[in-house]
Amino acid sequence: MSEGAAKKEERHKFQAIRGTRDLLPPETALWNHVEQTANEVFATFGFGAIRVPIFEPTELFARSIGMDTDVVSKEMYTFEDYEATELVELRTAAVTNVASLATGEALIDFLDRVGNFILAAEKAFDAGRIPRTPENERTLQMARELIANLQTFRYQGEREILPRVAELKDAVRQVRFGDVISLRPEATASVCRAYIEHGMRQLPQPVKLYYIGPMFRRERPQKGRYRQFYQIGAEVLGGSDAPAIDAEVIELVMTFFDRLELHGVQLDINSIGCRECRPKYVELLRAELLRVKDKLGPDSQRRIQTNPLRVLDSKLESEQGIIATLPRITDHLCEACATHYSAVKRQLEMRGVFFRENWRLVRGLDYYMRTTFEITAQGLGSQNAVCGGGRYDGLVELLGGPPTKGIGFAIGEDRLILSLQESGKAPAQPGRDVYIAWMGERAHATAIRAAKDLRKAGFSVELPPVEQKFGKALGQADKLGAKHALILGDNEVSEGLWTLKTLADGSQLKLPEPALIEHLRKSKAVSS
Ligand code: HAM
Numbered sequence: 001m002s003e004g005a006a007k008k009e010e011r012h013k014f015q016a017i018r019g020t021r022d023l024l025p026p027e028t029a030l031w032n033h034v035e036q037t038a039n040e041v042f043a044t045f046g047f048g049a050i051r052v053p054i055f056e057p058t059e060l061f062a063r064s065i066g067m068d069t070d071v072v073s074k075e076m077y078t079f080e081d082y083e084a085t086e087l088v089e090l091r092t093a094a095v096t097n098v099a100s101l102a103t104g105e106a107l108i109d110f111l112d113r114v115g116n117f118i119l120a121a122e123k124a125f126d127a128g129r130i131p132r133t134p135e136n137e138r139t140l141q142m143a144r145e146l147i148a149n150l151q152t153f154r155y156q157g158e159r160e161i162l163p164r165v166a167e168l169k170d171a172v173r174q175v176r177f178g179d180v181i182s183l184r185p186e187a188t189a190s191v192c193r194a195y196i197e198h199g200m201r202q203l204p205q206p207v208k209l210y211y212i213g214p215m216f217r218r219e220r221p222q223k224g225r226y227r228q229f230y231q232i233g234a235e236v237l238g239g240s241d242a243p244a245i246d247a248e249v250i251e252l253v254m255t256f257f258d259r260l261e262l263h264g265v266q267l268d269i270n271s272i273g274c275r276e277c278r279p280k281y282v283e284l285l286r287a288e289l290l291r292v293k294d295k296l297g298p299d300s301q302r303r304i305q306t307n308p309l310r311v312l313d314s315k316l317e318s319e320q321g322i323i324a325t326l327p328r329i330t331d332h333l334c335e336a337c338a339t340h341y342s343a344v345k346r347q348l349e350m351r352g353v354f355f356r357e358n359w360r361l362v363r364g365l366d367y368y369m370r371t372t373f374e375i376t377a378q379g380l381g382s383q384n385a386v387c388g389g390g391r392y393d394g395l396v397e398l399l400g401g402p403p404t405k406g407i408g409f410a411i412g413e414d415r416l417i418l419s420l421q422e423s424g425k426a427p428a429q430p431g432r433d434v435y436i437a438w439m440g441e442r443a444h445a446t447a448i449r450a451a452k453d454l455r456k457a458g459f460s461v462e463l464p465p466v467e468q469k470f471g472k473a474l475g476q477a478d479k480l481g482a483k484h485a486l487i488l489g490d491n492e493v494s495e496g497l498w499t500l501k502t503l504a505d506g507s508q509l510k511l512p513e514p515a516l517i518e519h520l521r522k523s524k525a526v527s528s
Contacts (some may be wrong), residue, residue: 019219019227029430030417034260035212038232041256042210045248047234050209052190058182064189064395066366068306071185075217082178084124090117095169101162104155110165111147114172118143121175130177143171183216188367188392188408189399191235196401206238206245206405212413224383224415232416235408241393243340246371247347249407253375253387254353262386262416263423264378268358269348270330271341272309274369275394277334282308284327292322312360315382328359337370344371367392371407379422380415387411431481433459433520436488437473443488450486450498450513457517459524478503483527484520 016022023031039049058078065072082088094113101107122140124130146168153161184190191209194200200207212232219225234252236245250267257265272278289296289304289311296304296319300311312323333341348355355373363372372390380386389409396404434454438447444467451463462480464473470487477485487499497510500519511519 017227019221021226021228027417027421030420030425031413034413034416034420035232037259038210038212038256041259042234042252045208045252045255047208047210047252050191050194050211051213052184052187052194052211054214055181055183056190056193058180060189060193060399061182061185063398064192064365064367065186069365071217071365075219076185077183077216077218078180079182080176080178081181082130084129084177087117087120087124087130087175087177090120091172091175093117095172101158101165107150107155107161111150114143114168115147117172118147124177130175131179133176135174136176139171139174143168143175146171185217186215186365186410187211187213187231187233188235188365188395188406188410191408192237192396192399192401192404192406195237195396195404196399200237201402201404206236206240208234208236210234222383224380224412224418226414230413231410232413233408233410235406237396237404237406239405241340241370241391241405241407243343243347245405246344246391246407247351247353249389249409250348250355250373251351251353253389253409253411256411257375257377257386260416260420261423261425262377262419263425264376264419265386266376267353267355267373268361268375269344269355269371269373270358270361271333271337271344271370272329272362272368272372272390273333273337277332277337278329278369281327281329281332284332285309285311288326295319295322309362310364312362313364323360330357330359340370363388363390367395367398369393373409377416377419379419383415385412386415386419430460431483432462432477433482433524434484434486435462435473435477435480435482436464436486437468437470437477438464438488439467439470440490440493442493443490446493447486447488450488453513454486454517454520457521459520474501474503483523486516 058076061076062072067073090113094110094117101110118140121130125132125136125140130136146164150161150164150168153164155161191211195207210233213230214228215231216228218227221227234249236249250269254265254267273281286304286308289300289308293301293304296311297314297316300314300316300319303310311319312326314320314323330338330341345355345357358374361372361374363374368390370391370393373388374385375387376384377386387409389407391405391407393405394403395406396402436447436451438444447463451461454461462477462482464476468476470489474485482503485501485503487501492498496512498513498516500509500511500516501507502523509516509519
């Protein structure tokens with residue numbers, strides 16, 4: 001490859017990773033507007049902002065969201081976080097590229113390399129540089145025994161030793177160098193962890209928190225589905241599960257969407273029962289599904305065993321008729337759950353929130369109980385859920401905290417923005433108020449001062465860094481959509497009268513600085 005071609009190749013190398021994207025102006029103006037509105041609306045409901053880390057122990061998500069969910073079993077970005085980098089090399093040297101153990105010498109050489117690794121790992125273990133977990137202790141012990149065993153083995157050929165060598169390699173691979181952590185696929189688990197960690201139970205209850213930020217899921221990217229996406233979420237944690245809390249949380253999202261003038265908003269609600277009634281319903285559902293198993297697709301057939309509720313989520317055309325005949329959870333709620341659900345609906349009506357009951361709404365995360373809800377909006381195609389949420393009493397306890405009730409939701413900000421854009425709601429990035437066209441050294445000094453004063457007065461100012469001919473400067477001002485050009489040349493500076501050109505009509509005024517700022521203020525007030 002020629003040098004030029006190589007350079008070109010290098011230049012083309014970097015692109016945002018699949019499923020991630022750059023958000024650019026003017027679109028980011030809409031993101032800012034949405035987030036600003038969230039800050040305002042959420043504050044009127046008494047919510048305070050929380051910022052939780054982007055990564056947490058994998059175990060936190062596995063335990064909360066559930067091992068069998070798609071999010072945990074397939075979609076998390078997980079890695080080992082370690083400092084003992086020398087161990088990586090020793091391990092690689094020990095177990096990869098083991099060509100052949102066809103001779104006694106080759107076996108001794110292999111055992112030497114593995115022995116070196118185990119020695120170094122033991123040192124790191126004692127020094128606390130790799131996790132001092134019982135698993136690591138057991139694995140190191142086992143590896144040591146396997147080495148000793150193989151060392152005393154009278155070499156008679158590769159075939160006999162291979163099972164033991166495989167066992168040893170496995171043990172070596174199992175040594176954990178650091179904590180296993182994941183990029184957060186959602187934030188409810190983290191908020192619950194923070195609630196426990198900071199003893200928020202001592203605060204006036206319930207504690208109302210909200211967050212805005214990126215989440216990560218390794219899903220197949222498509223319109224409205226990304227691997228790094230953004231959520232605006234809220235959680236209410238405390239001692240009470242009063243139905244009014246559920247209704248107010250839902251009212252909050254609906255108020256927010258209303259303020260943004262989101263189109264085609266549809267709220268679906270359901271109750272998925274509690275630890276008492278749900279398992280009985282799930283068994284009933286499983287029995288019914290087994291009777292119609294042959295008519296279901298492979299995914300649903302698998303879910304009969306793993307999670308029958310998820311069959312209700314199916315969008316497969318051929319399954320819709322069957323699903324319609326299945327028993328409905330709302331007919332199998334225990335009395336306490338049925339009462340709670342009725343009260344939530346009454347509370348929503350009192351708040352003037354329109355909803356549709358959807359008995360098939362089960363949600364994809366394990367921590368939910370009782371109230372669940374989802375909101376769809378216009379213009380999103382198949383990924384049309386713009387918000388999902390529900391009650392998760394018991395999650396805080398599951399994570400080692402005190403018995404606590406919880407409910408919350410998360411809005412997919414990317415989808416929210418997409419829907420707003422589809423309905424033409426995108427506010428344009430505000431253009432510059434003033435472009436300063438200056439010429440000459442003295443004028444430059446004045447221009448710098450003028451820019452400072454105008455910006456202090458709240459105007460958006462473009463101050464070109466190098467001198468330009470007035471014609472070119474005015475062209476540039478036009479391209480940037482500036483409303484005015486402030487012309488500063490030698491004459492203006494010596495007279496103390498500045499020339500202000502309004503670009504829309506070409507009119508020109510000569511004014512001293514204070515009058516000019518006043519004039520700009522008035523013209524801005526008229527146009528906004
Ligand atoms: P979720 O239903 O998994 O719930 O996600 C909530 C919303 O995030 C979805 O309705 C969707 O708008 C958006 N979303 C999810 N995955 C993606 C993706 N790959 N690309 C773009 N947007 C996406 C939760 O995350 C729960 N933590 C909500 C919650 C809070 N429940 C109680 N409290």
